[in-house]
Amino acid sequence: MGTEFDLILKKYKQGKREDLIPMLQEIQEQLGYLSEEAIVNVGSYLGLSTTKIYGLATFYDRFRFIPSGRIHISVCNGTSCYINGSQSVINKISEEINVQPGLTTRDGNFSCEIVSCMGGCHNGPVINVNGEYHTFVKASQLPELIKKLMYIIEND
Amino acid sequence: MLFTIQVNNKKIKAEKGETILSALNRNGIIIPTLCRMKDFTPTGACRMCVVEVEGRDRLVTACSQPVEEWMKIRTHSPRVIQARKTIVELLLSNHPDDCLYCERNLNCELQNLSEELNIRERRIRGKKIKPRLDQSSPAITRELSKCILCGRCVRVCEEVVTANTLDFIKRGRNTHIGASMDRDFNFSSCVHCGQCLIVCPTGALHEKHSITEIQEYLNKPEILKVIQYSPLVTAGIAGELGIKHNKYADRILNAILRKIGFDKVFTTGTGTDVCITEISGQLLEKLEKRTASPLYISACPAWVKYCEQFMPSQIPMLSTVKSPQQITGALIKTIVADQNKVNPANIFSVSATPCLAMKFEARRDGMMRKGISDVDSVLTVRELSRLIRLYGIAPSIIEPEAADEPLAGRSSSAVLAEVSGGLTEGILRALHYKLLTKEADKQLFRKLRSSGSFREISMAIGEYEVKAAVVDGLTGLGKLKTSINSGKSYDLIEVMVCPGGCVHGAGLPFSSARADVRSRAKLVYQTDDSEPVNLPCKSHHLINLYDKLLKENSEISDKKIFYTHFEKRNVLL
Numbered sequence: 126m127g128t129e130f131d132l133i134l135k136k137y138k139q140g141k142r143e144d145l146i147p148m149l150q151e152i153q154e155q156l157g158y159l160s161e162e163a164i165v166n167v168g169s170y171l172g173l174s175t176t177k178i179y180g181l182a183t184f185y186d187r188f189r190f191i192p193s194g195r196i197h198i199s200v201c202n203g204t205s206c207y208i209n210g211s212q213s214v215i216n217k218i219s220e221e222i223n224v225q226p227g228l229t230t231r232d233g234n235f236s237c238e239i240v241s242c243m244g245g246c247h248n249g250p251v252i253n254v255n256g257e258y259h260t261f262v263k264a265s266q267l268p269e270l271i272k273k274l275m276y277i278i279e280n281d
Numbered sequence: 282m283l284f285t286i287q288v289n290n291k292k293i294k295a296e297k298g299e300t301i302l303s304a305l306n307r308n309g310i311i312i313p314t315l316c317r318m319k320d321f322t323p324t325g326a327c328r329m330c331v332v333e334v335e336g337r338d339r340l341v342t343a344c345s346q347p348v349e350e351w352m353k354i355r356t357h358s359p360r361v362i363q364a365r366k367t368i369v370e371l372l373l374s375n376h377p378d379d380c381l382y383c384e385r386n387l388n389c390e391l392q393n394l395s396e397e398l399n400i401r402e403r404r405i406r407g408k409k410i411k412p413r414l415d416q417s418s419p420a421i422t423r424e425l426s427k428c429i430l431c432g433r434c435v436r437v438c439e440e441v442v443t444a445n446t447l448d449f450i451k452r453g454r455n456t457h458i459g460a461s462m463d464r465d466f467n468f469s470s471c472v473h474c475g476q477c478l479i480v481c482p483t484g485a486l487h488e489k490h491s492i493t494e495i496q497e498y499l500n501k502p503e504i505l506k507v508i509q510y511s512p513l514v515t516a517g518i519a520g521e522l523g524i525k526h527n528k529y530a531d532r533i534l535n536a537i538l539r540k541i542g543f544d545k546v547f548t549t550g551t552g553t554d555v556c557i558t559e560i561s562g563q564l565l566e567k568l569e570k571r572t573a574s575p576l577y578i579s580a581c582p583a584w585v586k587y588c589e590q591f592m593p594s595q596i597p598m599l600s601t602v603k604s605p606q607q608i609t610g611a612l613i614k615t616i617v618a619d620q621n622k623v624n625p626a627n628i629f630s631v632s633a634t635p636c637l638a639m640k641f642e643a644r645r646d647g648m649m650r651k652g653i654s655d656v657d658s659v660l661t662v663r664e665l666s667r668l669i670r671l672y673g674i675a676p677s678i679i680e681p682e683a684a685d686e687p688l689a690g691r692s693s694s695a696v697l698a699e700v701s702g703g704l705t706e707g708i709l710r711a712l713h714y715k716l717l718t719k720e721a722d723k724q725l726f727r728k729l730r731s732s733g734s735f736r737e738i739s740m741a742i743g744e745y746e747v748k749a750a751v752v753d754g755l756t757g758l759g760k761l762k763t764s765i766n767s768g769k770s771y772d773l774i775e776v777m778v779c780p781g782g783c784v785h786g787a788g789l790p791f792s793s794a795r796a797d798v799r800s801r802a803k804l805v806y807q808t809d810d811s812e813p814v815n816l817p818c819k820s821h822h823l824i825n826l827y828d829k830l831l832k833e834n835s836e837i838s839d840k841k842i843f844y845t846h847f848e849k850r851n852v853l854l
Contacts, residue, residue: 161462165853174470175853176461180448183463190462 129155130163140172149182158189186240194229194236195281196274198222199253203242206249210264214250215239217264221271234278287353301343301354302330310356313365313394316431317344318480321440327431329394331364332356340364366398373400374407377426383484388791390482391429410457418466420473420489420640425457428485434458434477441780443755444587446471458485461853470590470852474583474778475637475787488637488788491658492668498629498658499542505623508538509609509688510633510665511549512696516804517635517662517789522669522676526804532681539682541672545617546684549632550691551826552609553698553707554817556580558827559602559843560704561711564773568745575750575771578704579847580604582642583778587755589850601844603655605698606632606639607648609688610655611842616687616830625653633660635699635786638778647845655842661788687830690822693812700802701753701782702729702736705775707817709740709747714816716743730806732799734780735760737771749773754780 133151137144145167152163159182168175182188198218202211215237219225222235229236245251248260254274282297288310295304300323305312316327325342332343335353340361355361373395380386415423430449435458438447446469450459460469478486498504515534519526524533535546560578567576579585579599588595603611610632614625632639642648643656660668669676683689694707706726713721721740728738729749734757737750750771752761755778765771779785784801814820831838 161853164462168854174445174461176445176448176459176469179462180450180459183451184449185452 130166134166134170137170139170142171142173145171145173145178145181149178149188153188157193158191160190186238189238191229192233192236194234195278196235197255198235198237199240199243200226200237201241201243201245201249201251201253202239203246203249205246206242206251209249211250213264214252214262214267217267218252218271221267234275284350286348286350289354289356295348297348299348301332301341301346301348301352304348305332305343305354305356312343312356313397314344315390315394315429315482316433318433318436321436324432324436328368329365331361333358333361362398366400369394369398369400370403370405371407372429373403374405375410376429377409377412383427384487385484385791389484413457415465416489417468418471418473418489418641419644420637421466421471421475421478422487422489423458423466424485424487425459426485427483428458429483430456430458431482432458433480433482434486437476437480441754441756442472442474442476442778443758444470444472444591447477464853468852470854472583472586472590472778473638473641476779478637478787479791488661488664489640490664491631491640491660492664492671495629495631495658495660495668496671501629503627505545505618505621505628506543506631507545507547507613507617507628508543508631508633509547509549509552509606509613510534510538511553511605511635511699511783512691512808513635513699513783513786513789513801513805514633514662514665516801518666518669521662521666521790524676529681532683533676533679535684536679536682537669537674537676540674540679541668543631545613545621547609547613547617547688548684548691549605549609549634550695551688551820551822552605552607552612553695554692554820554823555608555612555826555843556602556605557694557698557704557707557711557817558823559840560600561708561715563600563602564708564712564747565715568747568772573770574598575774576600578708578773578775580698580704581638581777582636582645583638584755584776585847586638586641586850587778588776589847590852590854593849596847596849599847601846603648603843603845604639604642605695606634606659607642607655607845608843610643610648611650612688612826614650614653614655615837615842616826616834619834620687625651629657630655631658631660632656633662633665635662635783635788636779637661637787639788645845647847650842663788663790666790687822687826690814690820692817692820692823693809693815694817696805696808696812699783700805701777701780702726702751702775703782703805705729705738705749705751705773708773709738709742709749710815711817712747713742714818716745720816733757735764737764737769747772749775752776753782754778756780 137148153159164175164178168178200215218237224230226237226239243251250262252259252262283294285292286295293308312330315329316324323345325345330343331340333355334341410426413425435447439445446460447458449456450463460466515530516526519530538546564576577599610630613630618625640659643659648655697703697707706729710721725740734754739748748771752758781798785798817823
């Protein structure tokens, strides 16, 4: 494991189980996801079995277990966004980037996930593209957005 | 302190500090439970045991709520029964409903509850759980669609076995029980002890079946079909078949097995005697060299796997003697093959045992000779009784028969090995006799026969002061570690994964697995007290084996077939 990862571990006290969630959060922030290696290392550092860590991490939607794409799109599927048609947005995104929500494209360019609420209920449907919010999204706008993103990736 | 509470308009006595459930049970009022397990802290997760307490708006869980003096309880009011019924109906809403094909048909807690609560129609329809069958483990099969998420297996694996192999994965509707990274079981840290399977209320966890394979071989005339069974099998199966468990039960079982089609019937007890003799030899060697490191008994295959995974530093101290089953298996493929003039490859060797991990052990590396495995197939007691019923044999009108030579008899030490501490006792007795040529006083071993997850004994045998420790269930490992860290040293350490030893094995019938393990242990002690041959070296079968059969066969006279090797295992811990 890289030194970055070791640095995260060292911030926490060995064997202190209550630090598990902050640790996992920090690792996810750094790596973009929780790798198997990370879970094994955290387990031996805190004295927890990997089953318990995996069980806990899968409880929360926030934790990912596969690397996210260069462009990560989160789509809000909270009540308000749902009523305003987030389902058609999800379907359109899946169709455009050709991957199911929760997964990453083979070329590693795109990943998409459904989240519960982003707190922009009166602006729905809301999507978040690499930290940038888009409001009142319509399915018809998406092909153009994806095209733009593709252009950015190719010329990056 | 006793006080009175009112239950269903009647007064009953309750004790301060106990739960409502235990007070009710003591007074003959039965409340259905599901997630509750004896001797565990209650979780109150399934809500099956709810009762109505006057003055409380909500129903309370009897398993977790302590009784209080003012309580007026109603245990079977319409509201309570409706609540319980709804819970079972909800559990059934996504259940596969394949009871007729299910492993646990007529022996299933969910089925019993649904019957008890008189559920006769499907009121709630849910989306069925996607079937997922995990047959990757050599011992345990998981059928996730039958799981009702009571969490008993998770708790047993964490609190009794301490392997932490199982946990809840995901959340809400997607929750399921799984191993690390939701991989199949063969990649996990599971030690195959099967304690999870004993507590599973449905057919979600059960042993991997071997019956079909055995049936196939039973129909092959060119194959020599051989079965060995451990001393505890008779006790386990007697209840299932409705025969009395007395000294003739073994002989009746022999006759039944021959009727099924097995050509030779042997007892694993002879292997246990060999195991005791070999380990006591190793122990003596160790005592003579005065090495400080302990000798761990490796007869419990689940413990061996646990050690290989979690305590790799202790692997060199594991006794290299195979387990009784494997020793008997090895003898069958060598001596029995020679005597009957058959190629070992044409022997199909089955073992019937109360242990589930033996299924895994039979497939281990190092458990074969010249590419031929020692044991080909392992049956649990449950499977054996199913096999006997399949062949339609009425045990009541069968003439008792003796087992086949040369592996026909055992000493009572071999029976004693089925309880935790028994193998240590057998080894120390054998060592005592070897060094002093007289039997050790039975009173010396009283400490080994007591309860508790960690027991130790120190006794003088000749010039040596032998210190032994018994870890009864893996929860005792912690105490062993503290004891070693505090400067104590041991010569011999016995670890059994199932609390109580093999008498609590996961292969025994479900109906009796929940009964008191202690009573089965008592049976074992009684056998040891009543039988005349109580030392392996006094059993004429063993004497014949060592003095004649092993010496006659030049290939195995080095006794290498009794030994194996262990190595570190890479699994996700």
